[in-house]
Amino acid sequence: MRKLSNILQLGLKELRSLYRDRTMLALIVYSFSLAIYSSATGVPESPYRATVAVIDEDRSQVSARILDAFQMPYFIQPRMLQSQEQMDQGMDRGDYTFTLNIPPKFQQDLLNGRQPTIQLNVDATQVSQAFTGAGHIQQIVSTEVDAFVKRYRGEEAVPVQAVIRSEFNPNLTRAWFGSINEVVNQITMLSIILTGAALIREREHGTIEHLLVMPITPFEIMVSKVWAMGLVVLLASGLSLHFVVEGWLGVPIAGSIPLFLLGTALHLFATTSMGIFFGTVAQSMPQLGMLFILVLIPLQILSGGQTPRESMPEPVQNIMLAAPTTHFIILAQGILFRGAGLAVVWPQLLAIASIGGVFFVGALSRLRKSLR
Template identity: 70%
Template structure:
């Protein structure tokens, strides 16, 4: 009971010290709010409310069909303009795309010829120029093909492929981006907060006070783990409920409780990692450099950015020992695909085993530095 009391009191001390550090408090607030929103919406992989203008010199059924094909959320309603307005609009940045449908376009199309349509793209809008041009090209091809088939008929295809998009039917990149950013922030903040807590003890001279108190290195470490882990756990739950679901309107398919259980096990490993790095570094700048060397590979090679199957086999084997790999698969399965305990329990066991190894290594290192 005395040991549990020490762990509780030391953890409360860590929370109070964190509350008196405005820089870390601001980092936590930003990481689980604006950072998630900006990462999910800043650079869309598909056009989003792109501006487009149309110079319709044909005034035919097919040209009207092409104009009606540009719809929200990919494109704003097309603006009908003339040639003079097209140049002015592109120069002033009013339109990202301008489409020029030439005269007699429908007649030439039905005659079996290959009329050309001019598409002008403002490439300074780099986030939407490339992907938007591809979307427009696909729209033109599909709409003109459907129009011609209605008048000329076409041979029936022997096989028809029916595509059903699961879990993200609109292919909205913000759904995946928001969840990925929450995962990344959980890993980053847990390592930073625990490492900074240990560095702060050394810089303020309170580590000597702890050494003369009747507490053990195990109690000191457990206190930092549960205190900093609790902060990140509460912040991640808040971010999912109010930022991801509320602000970004991303539907959460699985149960929040199962995700938080997996997050707690992941935090057990990453907070231990933060303490280990805190024992190696001697100052906050050194801790920052160490975290960059560790965090970037963990995030890039965990499968959150690119599929692990596309990586070399040795890299896959090495990253199977990292907690981020199993946490990414667990989080995506629960939050995006609605997986239950019967599917993700191997990932929970892997996080427990990896966390125990990381905790033991950090505890041994902490005992060595406190002697």
């Protein structure tokens, strides 16, 4: 009972210290609110109200079809220009992100079996829309030209046609994927930072020596920091899912949030232990930041959150099975995207708990050596 009391009181001390640290509080609030929103919506998956100017030298049926295909909200109504000089001046001023030049006799050459070309100019300084918009315009032109040629020549339809159905995200909205993945990334990031910073703060303020002369053990010190910082991140992630992901972004959660929070708690057990380990290795906050960058970036890139694990080399896939983030991302995507239950994700829960136990023992051993 005395050990439990010590762990409880030390954990409450950590929470009070965090409450007085306005910088860390601001980081937590930002990470689970604006950071998630900006990550989910910052890079558009399709153009939005992009500006287009067109020189139509053909003025044919097919060119009219192409112009009519530029619809809101992807493109503002195309502005018709009369000369190449107007187009160049508009591009130089930044008035248009895209300019299209349809040459004369375009429809005639198309129907005669020739391969006419359409000139598309892109203002690549408009980074957010240039690359996605160029592909979108290319698709528009190809679709309208193919439909016109087939209708004019009376070509028969292909007897077999593939019908694509997107089950979990019918409109393929990027924010649905981006917001969930960002919540997972923020859980990993903040749990490591908070626990590592808590240990370094003890050393910098000289309070670690006060703890050592008290009748408490390194185990109690470590467990108190793990449960206190883990609880903060767990509560913040739950509130973020409810108010930011579901409320602000309007992302439907398919599965059980309590089951996801159970997996998050096990994941926090592993990542907070990692934070304690880094706190024993680093001697200052800048050193902790450097260690954090070296570890977090590979965890985010190679765990399957940004790119599918199946596309990675097999040795990398096998190595990353030792990282808790790999199993946590599989668990999070299974529950929140596909509505998976306990019968599906129990292997990930078991793997995270096992890896967390190994990390906890390693971090505790390192902490004991550093306090001698």
